[in-house]
Amino acid sequence: MKSGFDLKSSTILLLSLLASTWGCSGSRSQQSTAQQAAEEKPSAAQAYQGKLEPDDGQWIRPAKDFASTRYSTLDQINSSNVKDLKPAFTFSTGQDRGHEAAPIVVNNTMYIITPWPNELYALDLTKPGAPIKWEYQPKPTPAAKGVACCDLVNRGVVYDNGKIFLNTLDVQTVAVDANTGRELWKVRLGDINKGESMTMAPLVVKGKVLVGNSGGEFGVRGWLTALDENTGKIAWRAYATGPDKDVLIGSRFKPFYAQDRGQDLGVKSWPPDAWQIGGGTVWGWISYDPETNLIFYGTANPGPWNAEERPGDNKWTSGIFARDADTGEAVWFYQWSPHDLFDYDGVNENILLDLPINGQTRKVLVHPDRNGYVYVLDRTNGEVLSASPFAYITTSTGVDLKTGLLQYVSEKKPITGSVVRNICPASPGAKDWTPSAFSPRTGLIYIPHNNLCQDEEDVSANYIAGTPYVGANVRMYPGPGGHGGEFTAWDPIHGKAAWVIKDRFPVWSGALATAGDVVFFGTMDGWFNAVDAHNGQQLWKFKAGSGVIGQPVSYKGPDGKQYVAVLSGVGGWSGAIVAGGLDSRDPTIALGFGNATRELPHYTTKGGMLYVFSLP
Amino acid sequence: MCSLFRRCLLAIVLMLVAGSALGQTQQLRICADPDNLPFSNRRQQGFENRIAELLAQDMHARLTYVWQRMGRGFIREYLGKSQCDLLVGIPATYAQVSATRPYYRSTYVFVSRRNARARPANLNDPELHSMRVGVQVLDDDYAPPAHALARRGMQRNVVGFETTGEAAPSIIRAVVNRRVDTAVVWGPLAGYFAKRYPGMLTLTPVQPEVDPPGLPFTYAIAMGVRKGNTQLRDRLQQFLDRHPKQIHTILHAYGVPQMEDRVTSAGGH
Numbered sequence: 001m002k003s004g005f006d007l008k009s010s011t012i013l014l015l016s017l018l019a020s021t022w023g024c025s026g027s028r029s030q031q032s033t034a035q036q037a038a039e040e041k042p043s044a045a046q047a048y049q050g051k052l053e054p055d056d057g058q059w060i061r062p063a064k065d066f067a068s069t070r071y072s073t074l075d076q077i078n079s080s081n082v083k084d085l086k087p088a089f090t091f092s093t094g095q096d097r098g099h100e101a102a103p104i105v106v107n108n109t110m111y112i113i114t115p116w117p118n119e120l121y122a123l124d125l126t127k128p129g130a131p132i133k134w135e136y137q138p139k140p141t142p143a144a145k146g147v148a149c150c151d152l153v154n155r156g157v158v159y160d161n162g163k164i165f166l167n168t169l170d171v172q173t174v175a176v177d178a179n180t181g182r183e184l185w186k187v188r189l190g191d192i193n194k195g196e197s198m199t200m201a202p203l204v205v206k207g208k209v210l211v212g213n214s215g216g217e218f219g220v221r222g223w224l225t226a227l228d229e230n231t232g233k234i235a236w237r238a239y240a241t242g243p244d245k246d247v248l249i250g251s252r253f254k255p256f257y258a259q260d261r262g263q264d265l266g267v268k269s270w271p272p273d274a275w276q277i278g279g280g281t282v283w284g285w286i287s288y289d290p291e292t293n294l295i296f297y298g299t300a301n302p303g304p305w306n307a308e309e310r311p312g313d314n315k316w317t318s319g320i321f322a323r324d325a326d327t328g329e330a331v332w333f334y335q336w337s338p339h340d341l342f343d344y345d346g347v348n349e350n351i352l353l354d355l356p357i358n359g360q361t362r363k364v365l366v367h368p369d370r371n372g373y374v375y376v377l378d379r380t381n382g383e384v385l386s387a388s389p390f391a392y393i394t395t396s397t398g399v400d401l402k403t404g405l406l407q408y409v410s411e412k413k414p415i416t417g418s419v420v421r422n423i424c425p426a427s428p429g430a431k432d433w434t435p436s437a438f439s440p441r442t443g444l445i446y447i448p449h450n451n452l453c454q455d456e457e458d459v460s461a462n463y464i465a466g467t468p469y470v471g472a473n474v475r476m477y478p479g480p481g482g483h484g485g486e487f488t489a490w491d492p493i494h495g496k497a498a499w500v501i502k503d504r505f506p507v508w509s510g511a512l513a514t515a516g517d518v519v520f521f522g523t524m525d526g527w528f529n530a531v532d533a534h535n536g537q538q539l540w541k542f543k544a545g546s547g548v549i550g551q552p553v554s555y556k557g558p559d560g561k562q563y564v565a566v567l568s569g570v571g572g573w574s575g576a577i578v579a580g581g582l583d584s585r586d587p588t589i590a591l592g593f594g595n596a597t598r599e600l601p602h603y604t605t606k607g608g609m610l611y612v613f614s615l616p
Numbered sequence: 617m618c619s620l621f622r623r624c625l626l627a628i629v630l631m632l633v634a635g636s637a638l639g640q641t642q643q644l645r646i647c648a649d650p651d652n653l654p655f656s657n658r659r660q661q662g663f664e665n666r667i668a669e670l671l672a673q674d675m676h677a678r679l680t681y682v683w684q685r686m687g688r689g690f691i692r693e694y695l696g697k698s699q700c701d702l703l704v705g706i707p708a709t710y711a712q713v714s715a716t717r718p719y720y721r722s723t724y725v726f727v728s729r730r731n732a733r734a735r736p737a738n739l740n741d742p743e744l745h746s747m748r749v750g751v752q753v754l755d756d757d758y759a760p761p762a763h764a765l766a767r768r769g770m771q772r773n774v775v776g777f778e779t780t781g782e783a784a785p786s787i788i789r790a791v792v793n794r795r796v797d798t799a800v801v802w803g804p805l806a807g808y809f810a811k812r813y814p815g816m817l818t819l820t821p822v823q824p825e826v827d828p829p830g831l832p833f834t835y836a837i838a839m840g841v842r843k844g845n846t847q848l849r850d851r852l853q854q855f856l857d858r859h860p861k862q863i864h865t866i867l868h869a870y871g872v873p874q875m876e877d878r879v880t881s882a883g884g885h
Contacts, residue, residue, distance in 0.1 A: 271771035282834040306757050308766040309774070333712045418829045461707030461835060465686045465780045467802045468707045468835040 037209040046493075048440035049361075050354035057556030062102035062156035062201045062510075063435065064553070066288040070437035071513045076562035077615060078516030082530045082540045085613045088563060089130050090288070091123060093608035098571025100433070101156040101201070102510065102551035103610060104179065108558045110132060110277065111164055112567065112610055116152030118168045122181060123610075126558045130612070137508040140170035142190065142473040151211060153432070153571070156201035156551065160229060165209050173211050173257030185232035189213070189225055191615055192465035194221050194453035203286040205295060206326045208235055208378035212297070213281025222280035222299055222317070226328055236328035239315050240280025240299040241266045247316060248323070249330045256382040259313065260333050269312040273464060276518075278310070279303035280317035283434055284347025287365065292380060294322045294331055296365055298346035305343065305413065313338040318346040320367065322382060332382035336369045337406055341413055342395060343427040344370040350379075353443060355493055357385050366492045368436060368447050370429025371406065373399060376492055388495030390488055391449060392479045394422055397566055404555045414456055426476045428455035432508070435551060436490075442533050444489045446519050447554030448507035451486050482537035487511070499536040505603075510551030510566070522548020525603040527565055528611065532601070544611055547604040548562060561614050569608035617853045643678040644671065647690075647700035650683035651781040654703060654808035654870045658683055663804075663870040664704035666855030671704075674855045685780075695842050702848065705778055707722055708838035714845060716853045718836030719860070720867055721875040722803035724761055725819040727791050727810060738823040741766050745772065750787045754780045761800035764827045792816060807871030819873060835877060 055073040077085065093099065097115035104111040110123040110130065118140055122133040157166040164176045173192035174181055189211050190196035197214045201421045204210070208226040222240035227233065238248040243264045262268070267275055280299040287296045287409060299321065302314035319335035336346045350365040357364070357376070365379040371395040376385045387399035398408045409573040412423055431449035438445050454476040478484045485506035489498040509522035509599055517533040524547040528542040547570025554564045584606055646668050648656040656662035660669075660681075670678035675775070682700040684690060691712045694790045708718040727750075728735035734743040752759035753776040762774050775796050777787035788809040790796045798863060801807075816863055822833040839856070841848045856863070867874060 223809050273844060274771070304757055306763065308763055308799075309758060309771055311771060313764075414831070461709045463686070463707055463710065465649055465652050466705065466777065466804065467752055467754055468761045468837075469754060470831055 003290060026541065037147075043420065046443050048353070048438075048443050049356070051191070051344065051348075051438070052440060054322045059103070059105045059106075059553040059555045060159040061104070061203060062158070062551055062553075063203075063349065065314055066205075066290065068285060068287045068349050068435070069351060069440075069513070070511060070551075070553075071439055071515075072436060072562075074554055074562040075515035077416050077514065077518055077554075077564065079518055079539055082516070082518050084615055085530065085540050085542070085564070086616055087542070088612045088614040090612070091121070091130065091610040093119070093121070093567070093569065095119070095608045096569070096571070096606040097152045097608075099316070099550050099567040099569030099608045100153045101567060102553050103548060103565040103612075104157055104159055105555040106159045108225045110565065110610075111178075111486050112155055113154050113166055114261045114608060115154050115569075115571070116547055118154055118166065120157065120164065120166055120176065120181070122164075122178075132507050136174075136176050136183065138166070138168045138172065138174055138186070140168040140172065148155065153199050154201075154370065155199060155502075158202050158204055160204035160209075161207075163229065165202045165204060165229070167200060167202055167211055169199065171196050171198045171204065171213065172230065173198075173209060175209075175229065175232060176460060186234040187227065187234075189234075190466060192585065198283075199284045200285075203288065203295075205288045208297065208325070210286050211295075212284075212286075214283040214300075216522050217519075218585050220279060220281060220303065222278075222282055224282045224286075224321075224323075224328075236520035238321070238323065238328045238330070238501075239266070240282065241270070241275035241278040243267055247330060248328045252324065253332070254381070255332045256378075256384075259338070259403070260315070260335065265313070266316045269315040270310060271312070271345060274310050276583050277303055278317060278464060280314075282347065283596045284345075285349040285435060287350045288325060289363075289379060294324050294379065295325045296322050296350045296352070296379065296481050298336070298348060298350070298367070300345045300347050301340050301343045307339060307341050311339075314340065320346060320350065320377070321380075322379065333383065334377060334382045334404060336367075336375070339373050339503060341408070342423065344372075344425075344427075345427055346370070348431060348433065351436065351438050352379060353438065353492070357493065365555075366438075368431050368445075368449065368490070370425065370431060371396065372425050372445075374397075374445075374490055374495065376495070381434060386495050390447065390490060390497065391451060391486075392453070393430070395425040397514050411613070419456060421455040422453055423456065424453035424479055425450065426438045426452040427474070428452060428476075428506070432506075434508055435510045437511035437513035437519065439483060439515075439517070439519060439533050440517070441515060442489070442498075443491065443493070444533070446511040446513055446521070446533075447490050448509055448511050448521050449486055449488060450506040451481065451483055452506065453479045453504075463597070485514070485523075487531075489519075489533075489568055500535050508547075508549040509566070512552040514554055514564075516562075520554075520566070521551040522550065522566060522568065524549065524570060526568060526570075528552070528568070540614070542611070544550070545605075545609050546570045546607045557614070563612050564615045565610065565612040567608060567610050569606065571606060572605050635769055637725060642676070643680050643875055644675060644702070645680050645682055645700040646669075647682050647684055647694050647703050648684075649686045649780070651688070654804055654872070655782060663866050663872065666866045667741065667863055668704055669860060670866070671852070671855050672794045674859065691742065695840070698842065699844070701841060702852065703840045705837050706840040708836040710840060712843070713840030714843050714849045715838040718838045719807045719856045719863055720872065721834060721836045722873055723821040723825070723834040723875060724759070724800055725806050725821055726798050727788060727806050728798045728818050729791060729794070730816055730818050732797065734797070735742055735820065737816055737820040739827065740824075744798075745770060747773060747793075747797035749773045750775050750777055750790050750796040750801070752777060752787065752801060752805075759800070759802070760827075760831050760833065761822060764831060765800075767827075774876075779805055785812065788813070788817070793807050803873040804867075804870070807873050813836050821873070821875075823824070 093114045095114040120136040123130040124133040226235040226239040239246040302317035318337040318340040322331045372391045373387040434448040436447040483502040485503040487501040505524035512520040550567035552566040650658040656664045751762040
């Protein structure tokens with residue numbers, strides 16, 4: 001999921017992560033963020049030979065381009081002068097939940113959406129200090145707060161054709177006039193009473209707004225829906241479980257591997273009827289390849305969380321679909337984690353590149369998964385070309401490239417009533433939703449991620465509303481090295497890290513790569529960092545008012561200068577960590593977990609703030 | 617002498633308690649679920665409400681309730697943050713609280729129609745494979761009997777039911793209405809709602825008592841206080857030690873199957 005949680009997205013939950021992470025990491029004085037020197041290895045990668053979308057200096061969708069590179073061609077800010085970067089203006093969002101969104105810049109206006117209650121601000125970049133141009137309040141129902149698995153986050157809005165599109169936590173998609181803030185249409189796409197919510201950023205492809213649901217804990221069935229951008233009318237909806245007709249599987253469906261072929265596997269790979277509550281929500285990222293007219297997106301974890309109750313591969317959860325962008329028809333599918341045992345989801349970003357693999361240029365997508373592998377897939381047919389570990393993994397030994405199957409380690413399989421230790425990666429995965437960036441100048445992918453393991457121990461009595469049961473107490477802790485997070489520069493061709501920056505905490509922000517060979521990312525304790533794209537050397541840092549878990553972007557202002565913008569505001573982290581701990585039907589629990597950030601007083605406090613930087 | 621001693625002790629305890637947890641007015645702040653019969657509800661009709669009243673009398677304390685649904689995170693946010701002082705019923709081995717010794721012990725039971733063709737008592741009963749079995753839904757998962765059934769290949773047989781608030785009686789009603797062939801339900805819930813169908817149902821403790829490797833179906837229930845609040849815990853223990861019969865009577869009146877009773881049937885008796 002959970003939640004996010006995703007809790008969740010998600011879904012087991014672990015309160016103790018916060019405590020144990022800090023507890024295990026030593027004193028504050030030794031801390032810090034990216035200032036720990038990167039391991040100095042020269043970059044083994046090479047400049048990218050493929051083509052990227054032209055960059056007009058705007059930033060109209062969170063992932064920057066359809067290929068999801070998060071790469072800006074602006075180069076005024078470079079590795080020599082970035083040390084002089086200064087705040088140009090700031091803006092308080094007035095909200096104190098986790099700020100995971102990317103600021104969007106178009107027509108000299110910046111658009112930012114807050115976490116719950118999902119207020120949308122347009123800031124006028126042509127005026128000093130970028131004052132508010134207009135604001136739009138969707139006023140989502142407060143009841144939605146209770147069903148969000150992984151804090152009340154929102155991962156951003158998208159611009160297309162004079163409109164801004166946003167999703168609200170209470171499962172509505174809204175179109176707003178980009179100039180005036182006037183609401184153009186608003187559609188309710190799901191039922192919060194069933195535990196559904198919406199946190200992902202929409203993507204607009206050829207006049208269709210693509211959105212998916214969150215809440216893959218208990219009782220939710222995942223879907224991706226395409227809406228007409230002018231009317232909000234549903235063009236098609238593709239479920240992640242159930243009969244082929246619901247999943248939009250038809251004659252064009254040609255999965256690469258045998259285990260994904262057959263009729264109605266979305267029904268047959270489950271106990272009877274279990275697919276109806278099987279999860280597989282779509283709360284992550286969507287990429288689009290104009291050449292093949294395919295969209296690519298991952299599906300989240302299966303439900304219920306207890307894997308013993310859903311024997312089978314649980315298709316089509318924790319995998320990736322390629323679909324026709326116009327009709328939604330499935331073209332291929334690959335399952336990262338069949339019969340997902342650890343809430344690994346499958347919704348992380350897919351970066352579309354053309355890479356030389358074994359002497360041949362292949363159209364690929366690169367996907368760093370929760371399960372700990374960076375996958376390189378042929379995006380035309382779903383073949384796994386490589387799957388290389390980028391984190392410490394004990395739950396599997398690798399991916400069989402012949403069968404495409406993840407090789408699980410059977411001793412790590414959770415069994416009710418038994419103790420399993422040293423499960424790595426932990427449930428939030430080797431990497432959660434935090435999107436990577438790609439620089440064509442270095443050929444490297446910059447991956448913000450986790451270094452977490454968990455024990456399922458202390459199998460002890462628990463109870464809910466008077467009914468006792470035995471629950472495994474899941475305890476998370478930093479993996480090898482004792483640090484909770486890493487920022488890794490990854491060579492996708494050779495399947496290995498070029499350099500790694502360690503951080504005390506999971507690195508929970510997005511990454512931004514620029515043509516100035518500067519890469520930006522934030523840390524949970526509030527540092528916003530600029531590092532050298534080639535070697536990871538720290539070049540600049542800024543201490544924000546709260547932890548940085550947002551997605552940095554870069555744009556050209558009306559004055560012709562390059563700007564870098566990011567939201568600070570910690571919170572989604574705690575939500576994500578405790579993902580599965582939330583009862584999606586209990587409105588009081590989310591509040592309780594929101595308060596988990598109170599345990600961060602020595603590092604950071606809550607509060608959303610936009611920071612925009614430029615050279616003097 | 618004895619009674620004087622006891623009174624002095626009581627006074628000391630109350631002073632200690634007043635200085636620490638209960639505040640100057642000697643109130644007893646109990647965390648309870650506002651809509652969760654037979655345990656408690658806002659109208660104070662549950663057996664935990666009865667026991668709390670008995671306790672308040674015994675301690676000469678004023679009873680106040682902090683009403684809060686008992687979902688996950690609840691102990692940490694309420695008991696842990698001193699918004700209340702005690703819980704009337706928690707598993708005795710629950711690690712997040714300081715618990716008294718258990719004052720009753722109950723079990724998950726099979727609830728079957730008295731005239732049903734098959735009335736299973738054991739999870740290994742082969743008849744179960746052809747039956748629809750109601751189980752409780754707890755948060756985002758099923759109650760433990762579902763895990764045991766799943767492990768025996770009976771995922772297909774399981775039907776989940778919410779068992780709090782208005783929905784609570786539905787799992788028992790489903791047995792009566794033949795929507796399921798049997799249900800596996802935590803004893804206090806089963807016993808209480810089965811009383812609505814006198815003579816129609818049998819309640820049979822689930823066997824085995826512990827499903828290997830470590831999934832128990834019987835649980836001992838105690839009172840719980842914030843960790844470290846041993847004065848209050850000890851005071852509660854005195855109360856429990858003094859009134860076992862009254863407590864037993866309350867539990868019996870609500871139809872709570874108690875392991876000492878060797879309960880094998882209920883429903884209207």
